[in-house]
Amino acid sequence: HGLTTALPTALDRGEFFIEYQPLVHLGDGSVRGAEALVRWLHPQHGVLGPDRFIPLAEHTGLIVPLGRWVLEQSVRQAKEWRERHAGTATAPLRINVNLSPCQLTHPGLVQDTVDILETAGVDPDALCLEVTESALIGADDDLLKPLRRLAEMGVDIALDDFGTGYSNLANLRRLPVSVLKLDRSFTQSMQQFPADPVDLKIVDGIVSLAHSLNLAVTVEGVETGAQAEQLRILGCDTAQGWYYARPGPPERLHELAMADA
Numbered sequence: 001h002g003l004t005t006a007l008p009t010a011l012d013r014g015e016f017f018i019e020y021q022p023l024v025h026l027g028d029g030s031v032r033g034a035e036a037l038v039r040w041l042h043p044q045h046g047v048l049g050p051d052r053f054i055p056l057a058e059h060t061g062l063i064v065p066l067g068r069w070v071l072e073q074s075v076r077q078a079k080e081w082r083e084r085h086a087g088t089a090t091a092p093l094r095i096n097v098n099l100s101p102c103q104l105t106h107p108g109l110v111q112d113t114v115d116i117l118e119t120a121g122v123d124p125d126a127l128c129l130e131v132t133e134s135a136l137i138g139a140d141d142d143l144l145k146p147l148r149r150l151a152e153m154g155v156d157i158a159l160d161d162f163g164t165g166y167s168n169l170a171n172l173r174r175l176p177v178s179v180l181k182l183d184r185s186f187t188q189s190m191q192q193f194p195a196d197p198v199d200l201k202i203v204d205g206i207v208s209l210a211h212s213l214n215l216a217v218t219v220e221g222v223e224t225g226a227q228a229e230q231l232r233i234l235g236c237d238t239a240q241g242w243y244y245a246r247p248g249p250p251e252r253l254h255e256l257a258m259a260d261a
């Protein structure tokens, strides 16, 4: 349909933009960074979320230049926040960027990432690349090699939507990941206070395993204070969700970060 024909030129027409959703330290509530979430301002259909066009971009190969653009914009944005916050009590903000499976197999990934960080003058440890658990299931060494090189440089790799795939937990130690992003479904199970004891035990077990492997745990989809509090008690490190803020423009993220500095 219409999206298919408009997508290939949308990047050149400057129709994509990025919203940023804060990542909050559960221990003290401070903003530590943001996840970059791409949107398409379509001339007829208005703002479209990634679910409407990322699958299409993957199918047509546009995801490679689009993903590179998102990475470049996000890294430059992180640089700007860091400069503005220099000399304040705000922790240096970090930026999370989603990688689609097609980008993982694209040979330019490592060099593009290095170039983008160097050009912007941003430390690799300011960047976290999110890869879904399903993209890494059964991953062979060829697929993991670029991620390993990025991890060695200091880029964090997060396993996104963790717990939705067929997690072979023993497989985790083989992956060059340093962050688990627990899927929203775990957060939803913390709606009641106190949550179902079995759900609490499951999350408790995942957090213990993650920490024993030196992985940080980020929780997604936090919508209430009760969820935040239970996830904090369970030892989760970082949270993201509407309870803190919806995805929004970069200026909003700056304000949220300054508010608790």
Ligand code: G
Pocket (backbone or CB within 6 Å): 036, 037, 038, 049, 050, 051, 054, 067, 070, 098, 099, 100, 247
């Ligand atoms: O807010 P939300 O509807 O924006 O995001 C929906 C999904 O789109 C999420 O699973 C997220 O991982 C994905 N997504 C958002 N931005 C990007 C991006 O820049 N690249 C890729 N590959 N996926 C993205």
Ligand code: G
Pocket (backbone or CB within 6 Å): 021, 037, 098, 160, 161, 220, 221, 222, 223, 240, 241, 242, 243, 247
């Ligand atoms: O990459 P990923 O699928 O995790 O992207 C995050 C997705 O979750 C985006 O679509 C974002 O808009 C959505 N999201 C972020 N916070 C919340 C929340 O608190 N509740 C719900 N239901 N969705 C959220």
Ligand code: MN
Pocket (backbone or CB within 6 Å): 035, 098, 130, 160
């Ligand atoms: Mn994500």
Ligand code: NA
Pocket (backbone or CB within 6 Å): 160, 161, 181, 183, 220
């Ligand atoms: Na996710």
